[in-house]
Amino acid sequence: MxxxxxxxxxxxxxxxxxxxxxxxxxxxxxxxxxxxxxxxxxxxxxxxxxxxxxxxxxxxxxxxxxxxxxxxxxxxxxxxxxxxxxxxxxADEQVAVGCLPTVAVHCMPSVIAAFARRHPGIGVRVHDNSASEIADKVQSGEAEFGVTIVAANRWDLELKPIVKEPFVLVSHRSMPLAGATSLTWAQLQDEPLVRISAETGNRILIDDALGARREALTWRYEVQRVVTAVSLVRSGIGYAIVPQLALDVVDVGELVAIPLRSPAISRTLGIITRKTVPLRPAARDLLSLLSQALKRSVTPRRDE
Structure with a gap:
């Protein structure tokens, strides 16, 4: 009744x-x-x-x-x-956004500063999570939009590609390969490598691009997060393949980034939103600022 x-x-x-x-x-x-x-x-x-x-x-x-x-x-x-x-x-006083940790560290400080000048009365909540967690938060409405890896999309979410970001080899300056201007994957076969967990979007992209060739590489160490991989490289025990922006997450110091080719692998970063829910004006402005910052952040590179 x-x-x-x-x-x-x-x-x-x-x-x-x-x-x-x-x-x-x-x-x-x-x-x-x-x-x-x-x-x-x-x-x-x-x-x-x-x-x-x-x-x-x-x-x-x-x-x-x-x-x-x-x-x-x-x-x-x-x-x-x-x-x-x-x-x-x-909600009117705050905009929530999901963001990959590497993008959050590299882009969000300047983006939030610019947003605060335009909207001094509105705060920003950043959910710096993995790609799958970002999709969950946007889908549930916890975040109005997210910056994530462009991959298989969910039916009720819309994904707009923004920029391609290359993966690079990170090396300590004391390591044998540190002086190379670029490297092929074949040149890494006998080198000790650190790889990211199979649960992450970055690992899936690399595995798919390399195919069977990944089995010929010496993956000696495995970690969950990019920051941990870079920290191991700093200790001089091996090399890591990470997104270009990842080097802004850490103090580079004695580290160098070397372009990879044959194949050159990149990830596409994009904006994820709910299909049937329009963004509020403040969220649209934050999205615009973040998109512009992403485009400025990634140096274009020709795939070889």
Whole structure:
């Protein structure tokens, strides 16, 4: 049975004021309209709620049972409405965005600074997560949009490519390959390599591009995150293949980045949004600033 909210409201008002006239005045209704609402509620319940006399109105046993429950319904409804208003107000004061960690470190400081100058009253929440986690947050509405790796898309999300970012070999300056201007994958066969976990989008891209050739490489170490891979390289125990922007996540110091070829592998970064939900003006502005920063950040390179 559907809840008769207007009927419950009329019933509560009559019960609390003891008369149809006072209740009608409180609700800004005619007594006829008020009586119609109560009668409709009683018919839906199959029992009278009020005892009417010429001088007063009292509750039946059913009305006595219903009144405290009806009050709680309206209290809960009022609380829910207030919570929604608070949430909407808070959302208006903040834009949430999902972002790959490498992009977050490289681009977000300058982007947020520019956004703050344009929108001094609006904050930014950055969810720096993996590609799959970013898709989850955009899909659930926790983030209005995300910057992620362009890959297989979900049916209810829209993905717009922005820029291609090459993978590079990271080496300590003391390592034998550090002086190379570029390297082929074949030249890495006997070198100790650090690779990222198979659960990450970066690893999937590299494995797909190399195919069976990846088995000929010496993957001596495996880590979960790019930052950890670069830290191992800094210790001088091996080399790592990482996205170009990853070097901005760490203090480069004694590290060098060497372009890779045959094949040259890159990842495409793009903006992910919900198909049926338009972005608010502030979110659109943040997206525009971030897209421009991404295009400036990645140095174009010819695939060889």
């Amino acid at each position: 559907r809840a008769d909210v207007l009927g419950l409201q009329a019933f509560i008002s009559i019960a609390e004021r003891g008369s149809f006239r006072a209740a009608a005045s409180h609700l800004n209704l005619s007594q006829t309209a008020l009586s119609h609402r109560v009668r409709k509620l009683e018919e839906s319940l199959g029992t009278p709620l009020l005892l009417r006399t010429t001088r007063q109105v009292s509750l039946t046993a059913a009305g006595t049972t219903l009144l405290p429950r009806a009050r709680r319904i309206f209290e809960d409804l009022g609380s829910a409405i207030n919570e929604v208003r608070v949430d909407v107000h808070a």
